[in-house]
Amino acid sequence: MNDTAFDFDRYDRIRPIRWTGDALELLDQRKLPFEVGYVRCDSSEAVADAIRALTVRGAPAIGIAAAWGLVLAARSVDAADGAEAAAKLQPAIDHLNAARPTAVNLAWALARMRRVLVSAGSDWRDVIEAEARAIADEDLAANRRMGALGAALIEPGSNVLTHCNTGSLATAGFGTALGVIRAGVAQGRIDEVFAGETRPWLQGARLTVWELQQDGIAPTLIADAAASHLMKSGRVQWVVVGADRICANGDVANKIGTYQLAIAARHHGVKFMVAAPSSTVDMDTPSGELIHIEERDPGELFGIGGNRTAADGVGAWNPVFDVTPHDLVDAIVTERGVIENPDAGAMREAFGG
Structure with a gap:
């Protein structure tokens, strides 16, 4: 099988x-893997609540959901043209934007929706619905493209470690980092896939291993704390992760725990790849030091699955993301191409000023 031709549908069954x-x-x-069910959202407020509650998660998926949330908000707006509608919909845009502040795709998708809305005429409702659909369709196409590009970097017979969930569940379909892994498995480049559990919400244990199983890929689950030991054993050649924001210098914000994986990978000579759509690139933010790191309820650390594991009266700190410096990243893969050894110059060449 060549580097790009394989049956996408076989590895892309989840929406x-x-x-x-x-x-x-x-x-x-929140209910996977033991219960598969959909939550119906009839309003933009319901969509914002679902984003905030992690009913839907993953930077690309959040942006897509927010775009459809604006379509729902438009149902209650009377306006002669798009400019008038944009002014009336601004509160809904602000409310959706505030649901998850770190993931740049959320603001990107809403800005894109507003941009087409402002220039639309009396058909503005049709225009924004078509734009929401285009955002989803483009994401799926981008994921398939970056999957092929990222897999081409991996030597046949390699094993990989991934973190959090970056697959169909986090996107319109196929996935970012998991898209690279799916393509690598299909091409015979990847033999074994390790997935970190990803505390405190266990996205790796609950979502990633379940999702790979649906496609006939047998992953090996590890405790987050076992990653360095796994790398030291020589059983992993690549760490492949996604991103919630990529800065102008190549710094990467992603799920908490990514930074320590990058440090361990560099120490053990393991390659570190970030796969994310170009919509995740934020050329207006010079470095990761300027990223607002979201913190969630400390109570999420006190137990697992509703069962308390920590003593009463203890404190906790619960940042959701961390920032990996660009000099620990071997390659950033987007649908536009591969940036090896990313820095400000390489990012500027790929994405402009």
Whole structure:
């Protein structure tokens, strides 16, 4: 099999976001893997709540959901043209934007929706619905493209480690880092896939291993704390992760725990790849030091699956993301191409000023 030609459908069976024509249905990722069900959202407020509650998660999926949330908000707006509608929809845009502040795709998708809305005429409702659909379709196409590009960097017979969930569940389909892994498995480049559990929400244990199973890929789950030992054993040649934001100098914000994987990978001579759509690139933010790191309820650390594991009266710190400096990243892969050894110059060449 060549580097790009393989059966996408065999490795792309899950859809976390469904537009019915009058509502948005979101696969409830809080209940996976033991219960597969969709949450129906009839309003932009419901979509914002679902984003905040992690019913839908993953930077690309959040942006797509927010775009459809704006379509829902438009149902209650009377306006002669898009410019008038944009002014009336601004509160809904602000509310959706505030749901998850770190993931740049959320603001990117809403800005794109507003941009086409402002220039639309009396058909503005049709225009924004078509734009929401285009955002989803383009994401799926981008994921398939970057999957092929990223897999081409991996030597046949390699093993990989991934973190959090970056697959169909986090995107329109196929996935970012998991898209690279899917393509690598299909091409015979990847033999074994390791997935870190990803505390405190266990996206790796609950979502990634389940998702890979659906495609006939048998992953090996490890405790987050076992990653360095795994690398030291020589059983992993690549760490492949996604991103919630990539800065102008190549710094990467991603799920908490990514930074320590990058440090361990560099120490053990393991390559470190970031796969994310170009919509994740934020050339207006010079470095990771300027990224707002979201913190969630410390209570999420006190137990697992509703069962408390920590003593009463203890404190906790619960940042959701961390920032990996660009000099620990071997390659950034987007649908536009591969940036090896990313820095400000390489990012500027690929994405402009």
